[in-house]
Amino acid sequence: GAVVSQHPSWVICKSGTSVKIECRSLDFQATTMFWYRQFPKQSLMLMATSNEGSKATYEQGVEKDKFLINHASLTLSTLTVTSAHPEDSSFYICSARASRWTEAFFGQGTRLTVV
Amino acid sequence: DAKTTQPTSMDCAEGRAANLPCNHSTISGNEYVYWYRQIHSQGPQYIIHGLKNNETNEMASLIITEDRKSSTLILPHATLRDTAVYYCIVRVAETSYDKVIFGPGTSLSVIP
Numbered sequence: 001g002a003v004v005s006q007h008p009s010w011v012i013c014k015s016g017t018s019v020k021i022e023c024r025s026l027d028f029q030a031t032t033m034f035w036y037r038q039f040p041k042q043s044l045m046l047m048a049t050s051n052e053g054s055k056a057t058y059e060q061g062v063e064k065d066k067f068l069i070n071h072a073s074l075t076l077s078t079l080t081v082t083s084a085h086p087e088d089s090s091f092y093i094c095s096a097r098a099s100r101w102t103e104a105f106f107g108q109g110t111r112l113t114v115v
Numbered sequence: 116d117a118k119t120t121q122p123t124s125m126d127c128a129e130g131r132a133a134n135l136p137c138n139h140s141t142i143s144g145n146e147y148v149y150w151y152r153q154i155h156s157q158g159p160q161y162i163i164h165g166l167k168n169n170e171t172n173e174m175a176s177l178i179i180t181e182d183r184k185s186s187t188l189i190l191p192h193a194t195l196r197d198t199a200v201y202y203c204i205v206r207v208a209e210t211s212y213d214k215v216i217f218g219p220g221t222s223l224s225v226i227p
Contacts, residue, residue: 006158034215036217043200043220044153044159044217045217046215049214093158095158095215103164105161106161107158108158109156109157
């Protein structure tokens, strides 16, 4: 299957700082990327959908000013957690799809810990 | 997207077939059944999908009932590395921005 890579795999940051997570499609061009968040022992929760060159669509209850998503190219999407707080500590996972006709592939996830 | 129900957890002996059931009684005619799995602390992995015919690939088999209201994912010879949470999802495969929405899934433990 296609490869989706996230960076970093884990990050620790201080409360009040911002952290950026990258999601790259390594061997295909991703027209659509999805961002999920997963708390311990819970399922994945979809945060937002982004299409290259346009604004992301956020799920209900997700603060778009706190979770900034940029999908500036067909191989890269970034999620920036602004002014992070301990409750933002979670496992963040991205998913990318080449087109609506193809399956979406998932990154390995990024473990964010805010101290 | 239609909802699915799966058992919370299951055990399977190593080397045996693991049969994971999924109910999707409100599935629509144009919705596919997808299976993913998530090994601890990793991103989800696509396993298989189907519409109404049974499907098989190198990882698993998918059996869909004739009325399409339920399905079973079969791992023919489970290994310890198959221990994971398995998600059954129904969705329309050919919409512009279709999303993969995850339910609680089934936690499969493969026991030596």
